[in-house]
Amino acid sequence: QKEVEQNSGPLSVPEGAIASLNCTYSDRVSQSFFWYRQYSGKSPELIMSIYSNGDKEDGRFTAQLNKASQYVSLLIRDSQPSDSATYLCAVNPYYNNNDMRFGAGTRLTVKP
C-alpha cells in the first residue's frame, strides 16, 4: 500500500460544478497535510494546508481533514477551466520534518 493514495483520474467536471478530490494516508502520526496544484509542464504550487480535523476554507477551495479515518479532501467550488491541473496531496509525518510524502496526483479537467 502506498503511503499517500489518490485516485489518478482523470476527473472531469463541468464549469461551475464542485470538484471533489480525495486522498488517504497510511501513517497515523501524520501531522500536516497539503494540497499542491501542478499545471502540465510546471512545478507544484501550494494551494491549501490543513493541520487539524475539520474544514478549512480559502476562497473557492475547502480542505477537509479526518485524522480518525486518515482521509483528507479538497473541494473546489464553482470550478473554472483554469482549475484544470493535477492536484497533489502531501502528508508530513510528526517524526521526521523532512519526510513529506506525496501522492501521485489526481488530474482534474474542467470543461467549459
Added chain:
Amino acid sequence: IAGITQAPTSQILAAGRRMTLRCTQDMRHNAMYWYRQDLGLGLRLIHYSNTAGTTGKGEVPDGYSVSRANTDDFPLTLASAVPSQTSVYFCASSPSPGVNEKLFFGSGTQLSVL
C-alpha cells in the same frame, strides 16, 4: 523576482556520465530539498538539507549526492548516470525544516539518460 532557479531546464545525458543539477534560491530559506517526479509515482525525496553545512538522505538517495556549502546553493550530482535516473527533478525550499512548513519549488529539470 525572488524564488528558486534550476539549471539546466533539460538535458540529455549518456549513461555513465557525471552530471550536476544546479539549484539556487534567493529567499534565504534554511531548508532545501531535491525531489524526482515520475509518472504514477509522484514526487519522491532524494536528499535534503536543513541548514548550510548539513545534508540528509531522503526516500531514494542511491546514485545521487548533494552538498550545501552556503544558504543559497544546493547542487545535486549524479556520479554515473543510469537510464533509471531519467526523470523530472525539482529543487524546493522552505523557510525552516519544520513539519508545518510549505515547500516552494523551482521550475524543474527534465533529465533523460540514454
